[in-house]
Amino acid sequence: MTENPYETDALLQQYLVFHYAGLAEQFPFSFGASDALGFPVRCVSEGLDFESLKPEARALDLGCAVGGSSFELARHCSAVIGIDYSEAFIGAARQLQSTGKVSATRLDEGSLQTRLELEIDAGIDRARLSFETGDAQDLRADLGQFDVVLACNLICRLPEPMRLLSRLPELVRPGGQLFITTPFTWLEAYTPQANWLGEGAVDSFAGLRASLEPMFKLERAWDMPFLIREHARKFQYSIAQASRWRRADSGK
Ligand SMILES: C[S@@+](CC[C@H](N)C(=O)[O-])C[C@H]1O[C@@H](n2cnc3c(N)ncnc32)[C@H](O)[C@@H]1O
Numbered sequence: 533m534t535e536n537p538y539e540t541d542a543l544l545q546q547y548l549v550f551h552y553a554g555l556a557e558q559f560p561f562s563f564g565a566s567d568a569l570g571f572p573v574r575c576v577s578e579g580l581d582f583e584s585l586k587p588e589a590r591a592l593d594l595g596c597a598v599g600g601s602s603f604e605l606a607r608h609c610s611a612v613i614g615i616d617y618s619e620a621f622i623g624a625a626r627q628l629q630s631t632g633k634v635s636a637t638r639l640d641e642g643s644l645q646t647r648l649e650l651e652i653d654a655g656i657d658r659a660r661l662s663f664e665t666g667d668a669q670d671l672r673a674d675l676g677q678f679d680v681v682l683a684c685n686l687i688c689r690l691p692e693p694m695r696l697l698s699r700l701p702e703l704v705r706p707g708g709q710l711f712i713t714t715p716f717t718w719l720e721a722y723t724p725q726a727n728w729l730g731e732g733a734v735d736s737f738a739g740l741r742a743s744l745e746p747m748f749k750l751e752r753a754w755d756m757p758f759l760i761r762e763h764a765r766k767f768q769y770s771i772a773q774a775s776r777w778r779r780a781d782s783g784k
Pocket residue numbers: 538572594595596597598615616617618621666667668669683684685686689690
């Protein structure tokens with residue numbers, strides 16, 4: 533791939549709107565699709581088991597983009613690291629972390645745009661967060677262990693998903709939780725077909741499961757719709773496969 537789309541201004545603005553704009557600012561219709569709004573927040577509110585989460589929990593958000601789920605994690609965890617490969621996305625996440633706000637341009641139609649002033653909820657302690665650029669397939673060795681690891685809509689954007697999946701047992705503390713979503717949108721532009729999970733994506737979820745078990749135990753698997761606005765009358769409606777996994781207590 534020549535240019536990384538996640539470094540473009542068009543996707544930066546699209547993701548700022550996706551992660552932080554009000555729900556009616558994203559989808560101002562009373563019919564359809566409302567079940568798919570608020571995905572970055574729902575990855576935390578629907579994805580995690582809060583009963584087993586201690587207040588001093590450490591969390592890692594892999595492929596965090598502009599950080600929407602990372603900020604939501606900080607409501608429940610005392611330290612959150614967000615990592616993404618895109619310098620543009622991490623730059624915006626850092627601005628939100630340091631100032632609590634960022635401007636974004638929402639595309640309406642043609643060249644018509646609306647400028648939005650986006651803010652982090654004042655109830656979130658931004659000092660709990662840090663953001664860094666990094667490759668999820670080659671994470672720095674000294675990250676340590678986490679009570680929560682999120683990898684939302686990331687694995688089908690990696691050239692070699694197995695390089696991340698095989699590192700996860702080390703990253704999630706025994707008893708900790710791993711939350712993964714993916715629409716399994718396999719594209720050669722991101723992932724060579726030989727590396728698609730589940731025997732070339734014959735059954736991607738079976739492949740994901742085979743790569744995580746027995747170090748992780750599957751607690752729950754379900755469907756999670758999400759909506760990304762392209763312009764006022766065009767939206768991407770996707771259904772991610774969501775799954776929550778518990779790190780086994782022993783090495784096994
Ligand atoms: C489809 S977006 C999902 C972002 C976010 N988790 C969400 O659910 O909205 C994929 C993200 O993965 C990031 N990404 C792609 N390859 C990566 C890599 N090798 N390491 C870390 N992040 C990567 C992209 O920059 C982008 O932010």
